[in-house]
Amino acid sequence: MKLLGLFLCVTLLFLCPFISQADDDSKSDPQQVHVSLAGKDHMRVTFITEDKEVESVVEYGKQPGKYVGKAFGESTNYGYLYYESGEIHHVKIGPLQSNTIYYYRCGGNGPEFSFKTPPSTFPVEFAIVGDLGQTEWTDATLSQIKSQDYDVFLLPGDLAYAGSLSQSLWDSFGSLVEPLASQRPWMVTEGNHEKEFYINFRSYNARWKMPHTESLSDSNLYYSFDVAGVHTVMLGSYTDFDSYSDQYQWLEADLAKVDRETTPWVVVLMHAPWYNTNEAHKSDGEKMRKAMESLLYSARVDVVFAGHVHGYERFKRVYNNKADPCGPIYITIGGGGRSLAPPFKKHHSKLSVYRESSYGHGRLKVIDGKRAHWSWHRNTDSNSSPGDEFWLESLSASSSCWPSSRSKDEL
Ligand SMILES: [Fe+2]
Structure with missing residues (x-):
């Protein structure tokens, strides 16, 4: 018995350093x-x-x-x-x-x-969805995104839904998305759920550092980047946007630099939609629309994506609440998994083409400088039969949107 005791003691003494080493290893993983x-x-x-x-x-x-x-x-x-x-x-x-x-x-x-890494020339494919959260529906959205290849993921705000008092939800969200986000670039902008009480965007900014310095923005809350021939602008719905604000000045300068020969496509993302016919968050983006819409219109932005409303809605080309062939197409793509918006009411705007309160993500496949294909995939759809799809033509190829008396650079 004494011998057995001695054996156990020696074995434990021998193993202890390895047990502590294994513990150290997991902490440094x-x-x-x-x-x-x-x-x-x-x-x-x-x-x-x-x-x-x-x-x-x-x-x-x-x-x-x-x-x-x-x-x-x-x-x-x-x-x-x-x-x-x-x-x-x-x-x-x-x-x-x-x-x-x-x-x-x-x-x-x-x-x-x-x-x-993404391609340097067309074609290039973006997977897009906002308001992910961490539910069983989030799992379904992520597994559907993973089932079909893409080059860059775009997330128009509301990631972890941590809230200031549930900081560990940031960690569980980071682990949840790692299988996808470690394999393809994930480009995000902030939603209202990144704001957090007393620690304005501190967790978000610390964890999701985006290329704002690289795009000459002073803030991680808005920035831009180029992929293949697409200039993508990520705006901040929850930081100042009036004409005296840093964001406005930066956006004006950023859009002025766009060369439609090198990047024929210009895409903008933000969290709160400027156009929305759902009862949820009805006018949340209205102040920002009034402040910034003319900048996007003058720059002939092709498409604007937003989240916030937990569903899907696609609008015609719009400017100032009217159909306009030179305005952007507006798409709400907020059915990432957090929860669902109420069903859309029957009476709605003629500007809205398709709307549905369902979970799903979108794909923007840019074929060349002129054509791109958009598709919206419910989580219950097969990849080959999307819930909504259409072909877009880049405004850079639309001569009627670029008055002959003024060059593209002047607009
Ligand atoms: Fe939101």
Whole structure:
């Protein structure tokens, strides 16, 4: 008996260092990995470690396990009442080749991930949906998105629905989306549920760093980026937008720089829709529409996507509440999974083409400088038979929208 006791003691003494080592390893393992576009030919890798001493480093290469590239970044963390975040690392890597799979490892430890960079020329495909949340319907939306390839994911606000007092929901959301967001760039803008009491956008800004510096914006709440021939602008519904605001001035300058020869398509995303016939959030985007609509119209923006209303609605080309062949098409795509908006009422605007309160996501497949195909996929639809679809023509190809007396640059 004494011998058995001695044996157990020695065995435990021998194992203890390994048990503690295993514990240390899991604390330094990267969690909640996601990637985003970070300026020309670069991507930003974001990951979180419990261990605050882990280096902000990403090793990467075009073959599994062979990391010829290595980049260092920065890290941050925050606390709120009893909650302490892990260390949130952001590492910008590149230059990278387009349309290429890269294998990467975060923090010098843990498993290998891979992502594909977007193409530099058409065609390019965006998957789009807002108001994701973390429900069984979110699971259904994500698995349907994953079942068909895409190049870039666009999320027009309302991600984790954490709320200031449920900060750990940010972590569970990060883990939920990691299988997709570690493989393709996820580009997001903020919704009202990112605001949070007393800590305005602190969690969102710390975790979802977007290329605002790269697009000369002073704020992570609005920015732009180019993919293939598409200039995409992400606006902030919950920061100042009047004509004296930084966002307005930035948007004006950003749109003025767009060259429709290099980027024939201009797409804008925001959270609160400017056009909406659902009872939910009826006029939430109205102030912003009044302040900024003429900027988008003058720039001949092709499509505007929004979330906030948890359903789907597609409008005609519109400007100032009237059908206008030179205005953007407005699409609400907020049925990501959080909950559903009330059914649309029978009487509705003639500007609205299709509307339905169902879960689902959208696909914008830009074929070339002139044509793109839009499809909306309910979670219950098969990929081959979407709930709504149509072909768009870029306004850059519409001569009647560019008065001959004024060049595209002047508008
Ligand atoms: Fe919202």
